[in-house]
Amino acid sequence: MSTPKQDLHRYLQVGREAVVWKLDGLSEYDCRRPLVPTGTNLLGLVKHLASVELGYLGDSFGRPHGEALPWSDNDAVANADMWATSDESREDIVALYRRAWVHSDATIDAFDLEFEGRVPWWPPDRNQVSLHRILVHVATETHRHAGHADIVRELIDGSAGLRPDNDNLPDRDEAWWADHRSNIEQAARSFRPG
DSSP, rough: OOOHHHHHHHHHHHHHHHHHTTTTTHHHHHHHHOOSSOOOOOOHHHHHHHHHHHTTTTGGGTTOOOOOGGGGGGOOOOOOOGGGOOSSSSHHHHHHHHHHHHHHHHHHSSSSSTTTETTTTTTTTTOOEEEEHHHHHHHHHHHHHHHHHHHHHHHHHHHOOOBBBBBBBOOOOOHHHHHHHHHHHHHHOOOOOO
């Protein structure tokens, strides 16, 4: 029987691995290119999540990470944590994310779920937090961005799914999926409000 902390940690790890897996087999360009008007891209999601973990599961619990995050500086370009510059390699960003995992995991291991920390960038009336609350927050944010990554990857090359060993999608051929999409499109176009 697992503990609530182990459950939260496991769900966080599943989300982490899903995000990184979405980079597998892609060119540097495909990992970086924005596919929606807001600029969402795969490598940017990884970079952002590394920053999220280092802040919430490091700084907020008095465990500074020591990583240089110039995109978090006050004078950084807006949303600089959401895309990779031309001099930031995929390997460096993924390695940063994996170092963030190690740092975060040490925080998770060190404290009970009730342990109190403080999120300095949250409003003072709600910035005192428990490890439990932050684990829920970070796991939820990770899975939210894993969903973004899934859609972006599907836009790149049609790949979709949960994990390499289980895509969590019905086992159907390309013709079935095309027909399925057509049916959904037809239903959307023919909707008449009651």
